[in-house]
Amino acid sequence: MSVQQDELAETPKSVVITGGASGIGLAFSRHLAKLGHQVLVADLAGAEEAARDLRAQGWQAEGILADVTSEADAAAMVGRAEQAFGGLDALVNNAGLFTTLTLKPFEQISSAEWMRVMEVNTLGVFNCAKAASAALRRSGRGRLVNIASTVPMKGPPNMAHYVASKGAVVAFTRALAREMSRDKVTVNAIAPGFTLSDGVLQSGIHERIGDNARTAGRCLQRDQVPADLVGALAFLVSDAAAFVTGQTLAVDGGGVFL
Ligand SMILES: NC(=O)c1ccc[n+]([C@@H]2O[C@H](COP(=O)([O-])OP(=O)(O)OC[C@H]3O[C@@H](n4cnc5c(N)ncnc54)[C@H](O)[C@@H]3O)[C@@H](O)[C@H]2O)c1
Incomplete structure (x- = not known):
C-alpha cells in the first residue's frame, strides 16, 4: 500500500486554509485536497481560481475571498465551510505578511508598519x-495549525516586527492548546525555515539574503521549498x-532544534 493510500484510510476532514491560494498555502491546499480532505481556500485574491484548479x-474544494483581519470575513469563511462540507474539522492559519516586507533596522520601522x-x-x-x-469544538477531532516560523528562535536582524509577530503565534498556540x-x-504550530514560496521568488528577497545565508546552519544543505512543509501539516x-x-x-x- 502506498503512503498516500495509507493516509487516506482515515475519515476526511473539512479544512479551511487561510492564504491558501498561493505560496506555501497553495501547496497546503493541494496536498490536503489530494489526500481526500475537503478544502476551503480562503485568500485576499485567487481563492475561487485555486479551488477550481x-x-x-x-478533489473537493471551494474558494472564498477573505481578509483574516476582518472578523466578518473570518465568520463568513467558517460559515461557508460548514455550509459546503457540513462542518469544520480543521483550520490552518497560514495567511501572513512576510514576502512583501522591506528588510530594515528596527529604528526605521514605523509604528504603522509594526501595527500592520x-x-x-x-x-x-x-x-x-x-x-x-x-x-x-463540535467536530470532536478538531485541529488548529498555525504557521509560525523559525525566526523567533533565530532572531534574524532587520525584520523585528515579523520576528515578534511569529513569536506571538508560538505563544498563542500554547495558550490555545x-x-x-x-x-x-x-x-x-509549524515553524518553516526560509522557503522559496511564490511571494519570496516574486519579491527577490531570496537573492538579497544570498545562497549561503539561506542554507548556512542547516543540517540539510539545500533550499527549502513549499513541498517540504506539506507532510508535517498532513x-x-x-x-x-x-x-x-x-x-x-x-x-x-x-536549522534550529526546539
Ligand atoms: N516563505 C518563507 O520563507 C516563510 C518562512 C517561515 C514562515 N512563513 C510563513 O508562511 C506563511 C505563508 O508564507 P508564503 O511565503 O507562502 O507567503 P506568500 O506571500 O507567498 O503568500 C501569503 C498568502 O497569504 C495571503 N494573505 C496575505 N494577507 C492576507 C490577509 N490579510 N487575509 C487573507 N490572506 C492574506 C496572500 O494573498 C498570499 O496568498 C506566512 O504566514 C509566512 O509568514 C514563510
Missing part, C-alpha cells in the same frame, strides 16, 4: 481561531496526531 483534479504586521500575523490568527472555535483541549481540539491534521498538542514543529532542514 483543485476540483479539476477531481501585527494586525495580519497575530490579530488575523486570533480572529480566525475565534471564528472557528465553536465548529472545531490548553483552552481547547477539553473538546479534543489540538492546537499546534500529520498534524490527521487522526494519528490526536495526542500531539501545544507543539511547534520546526520544518527547516535541521
